[in-house]
Amino acid sequence: MKGTPIFFYIFVMWLLIIAGGGLLVSIIAPISINGFGKLDHLIDSIVKAGIAMMLVVLWILILSKIKNWIFHKQISH
C-alpha cells in the first residue's frame, strides 16, 4: 500500500507522545525542589521547564533517527 511507512511513522509518533506524557506526569512533575526560600517555586518551575525542553530535543532527535531509518530508501532515491 502506498504511504505505508508514513502510517507507521505516524503510529510511532503517537506512541512517543504517550510515552513522553507518561514520563512528564509520572517522573518529572512530582520532582520538588526546596531550600531556596521564596525562590523555591520559581527554581522548581525553571528546572522542570529545562527538563521538559531537553525531553523535546531528545524527542526530535529520536524522531529524526526513526525518520532516517524508516524513509532511508525513499529519501535516497
Next chain:
Amino acid sequence: MLDRTIIGILISAIAFVTVYVITPSLINALTKRNMVVKDYNKEVPTMVARPGGPSILAGILASELTLYAFFPSTEILAIIITTSLAFLVGLVDDRKVLGGWFKPLALAASAIPIILLGVYVPHLAFPLFGMVKIPELYLALIIFIIPIMGNTINSIDVLNGVASGFMTIASFALTLCLVIVHNYDVALASLPLGFVSLAFYKYHKVPSKIFPGDSGALTLGAMYGTLSIVGHVEIIAAIALLPAVINSFLFLSSVKRVIEHRQIKANPVVHTEDFKLMASTDKSAPVTLVRLILSHGPMTEKQVGFVIFKLALFSAALAIITSFMMGIKI
C-alpha cells in the same frame, strides 16, 4: 442537550451555507481584480483566484457570532478574536511578501487574547497518566500553539483541495474528541470549523477554482489551535494533525531553518511528461510529505491528495482512541 443540538445544527448550516454562497462571488471579485496565481500542477496554464480567506472568515464569524448570541461565553470571544487576528496576519502575507519570521511572530501576538481573556486551564492532560500543572510554562505554550498550528496547516496547503480536505477531517475528529471528553460547549463551538472547511473544499478540490492563501490557511489553523486550548485537548488536537506535523518536521529537518516555501531553491516535486507528480531526484530539494508519498512512483495530484486524506483519517482515529484513553488512569 436538545437546545445544544438545535443550535449545533443551526450554526453548522450557517457556517456551510455562508462559505458555499460567498465563495463564487469572491472568486469573481478576485478574478476581476486580477488577484490570481498560476496553478503549477496543471498541464494547461491555469490561473486560480487567491485568497479564499475572506469567505472562510465570513463563515466562521457568522456561525460563531450566532452561537455567541445564544450562549455568550469568553471562550467563543477568544475563538472569534484570535481567528480574526490570524486572518489579518495571513491577509497581510497574501498581499505583501514578508520574511519567514513575520508569520510566527505575528501569530504569536494573535494568541494574546486567549491569555487576556483567561480562557485556558494551565494543565496539560495526557492519556493514561493524568495531567501535569504547568502554570508559567502554559502561557508560553499558548504563544507557541497558535503559530505552530497556523503554519502547520499553511505548510500542507501545497496541492488542490489538500488543506481544506485535511482540515475537514481533523476538525470533525476534534469535535468528536471534545464530545468524548465531555466538553460539549467547545465541541459546539468547533462545529463551524469542520463545516466551513467542507464548504470551501467544494471550490478548492481538484481542479481548484480558488486557493485559501495564507489568510485562509492561517485562519483555519489558528481556530483549530484556539479550540485545542479552550477545549483543553492540546495533545489530542496535535495527534489529529500528525500528517501535517510530519510535513513541517520533514521540511524543517531537511532545510534546517525557518523559511517560506517560496524561498526553496530546488522543488521537491517535479512533473512527468504526462504531467503527473514525481518526487524530485535533486538531493538539495527538501524532504516533504508529498515527496515521500511520491517515492513509490508518479501519481496524479488527486491521487496524492487522497493518500494525504487517508493519513488524516488514520491520525483522526488515533486522536479518537487517545480521547477514550483520557478517561483511563494507570
